[in-house]
Amino acid sequence: MPRPPGSGGHLDDALSAYLDDELAPAARREAEAHLAACPDCRAELDDVASARHAIRFLPVHAALRPLHEWSPLAVATPRRRAAWALAAAVAAGIAMMLPQEPEVAPSLPSLAGSHAARASITGDPLSQLAPIAVPVRFGP
Amino acid sequence: MSGEVPTWEAVARTHGRFLYNVAYRLTGNDDDAYDLVQEALLRVRKGLETYQPGSMEGWLSRIVTNVFLDEVRRKRRRPIEVMPEDPERLLPSAPSADEATDRLSDEVQAALRRLPEEFRTAVVLCDVVGLSYEEIADAISVPVGTVRSRIHRGRRLLRTALQ
Numbered sequence: 001m002p003r004p005p006g007s008g009g010h011l012d013d014a015l016s017a018y019l020d021d022e023l024a025p026a027a028r029r030e031a032e033a034h035l036a037a038c039p040d041c042r043a044e045l046d047d048v049a050s051a052r053h054a055i056r057f058l059p060v061h062a063a064l065r066p067l068h069e070w071s072p073l074a075v076a077t078p079r080r081r082a083a084w085a086l087a088a089a090v091a092a093g094i095a096m097m098l099p100q101e102p103e104v105a106p107s108l109p110s111l112a113g114s115h116a117a118r119a120s121i122t123g124d125p126l127s128q129l130a131p132i133a134v135p136v137r138f139g140p
Numbered sequence: 141m142s143g144e145v146p147t148w149e150a151v152a153r154t155h156g157r158f159l160y161n162v163a164y165r166l167t168g169n170d171d172d173a174y175d176l177v178q179e180a181l182l183r184v185r186k187g188l189e190t191y192q193p194g195s196m197e198g199w200l201s202r203i204v205t206n207v208f209l210d211e212v213r214r215k216r217r218r219p220i221e222v223m224p225e226d227p228e229r230l231l232p233s234a235p236s237a238d239e240a241t242d243r244l245s246d247e248v249q250a251a252l253r254r255l256p257e258e259f260r261t262a263v264v265l266c267d268v269v270g271l272s273y274e275e276i277a278d279a280i281s282v283p284v285g286t287v288r289s290r291i292h293r294g295r296r297l298l299r300t301a302l303q
Contacts, residue, residue: 013292020266022273022288044296051298054248055267061164062157063174 010034011041016048148185151200159200165264166208168253176211180204201269202279205261209280212257251301259294266291 011034017023018031035041151159159180163173180203191199252260265276266287273291277284 016292048295051295063160
């Protein structure tokens with residue numbers, strides 16, 4: 001309930017209620033009458049009005065990515081999220097320690113081709129056992 | 141909304157921006173805001189908060205504020221060291237027009253963050269969310285007179301900090 005002004009004291013928190021239009025009509029009229037006669041309350045009204053304005057005109061602070069892109073799994077308690085982060089870090093550490101397997105490139109046919117070409121130059125006896133370039137015939 | 145509890149996905153998609161902004165103004169930093177929103181969405185997902193038909197943003201403000209105040213109480217029981225101020229804030233530089241606006245916002249945000257949590261919560265619910273005193277009193281379970289007093293004292297402290 002709004003405190004009645006003019007009973008010896010100042011408006012105090014009725015000033016914020018006045019700014020926020022939270023005073024009943026009678027209390028509002030009393031507050032206005034008090035303000036007209038009280039420079040201290042007018043100064044305090046300016047102060048709280050300026051703070052109120054500063055907060056009300058703060059820009060909307062956006063999240064780094066839209067919330068609807070968060071997966072349901074990501075909706076977890078901070079503690080669980082920290083555990084996930086730890087698990088991911090450990091997994092990344094293990095992955096770094098594992099020997100890197102080379103990708104299969106070039107493809108197998110071209111490897112076979114280059115092997116055959118090299119074998120024909122160097123006379124690699126192993127390659128001569130099964131010359132790739134020579135078609136194999138079965139039967140008589 | 142017809143009274144049924146909205147899914148957390150619908151809340152995140154439609155009101156995510158609002159929810160995150162309130163969380164950021166309450167906590168004062170992105171990491172804590174992110175955790176706060178996650179916990180709020182988790183409560184929505186688990187159906188822990190009873191949805192009352194009416195203002196969706198009022199309902200979400202109540203949830204995110206309760207999560208925030210729960211966390212404040214938890215930290216008070218187990219106090220941890222206070223994080224130092226962002227050192228970059230102390231570095232002077234010549235601001236452009238946009239930077240000057242950002243800097244002003246940062247100063248207001250920093251002053252807001254230094255308010256005691258009870259005052260900060262009342263000010264954010266009033267001036268960021270736009271709830272009435274009665275709605276705030278309902279959201280944080282205190283009398284309307286207490287809300288009025290906290291908003292006024294919060295604003296006076298902010299004014300002093302910003303002078």
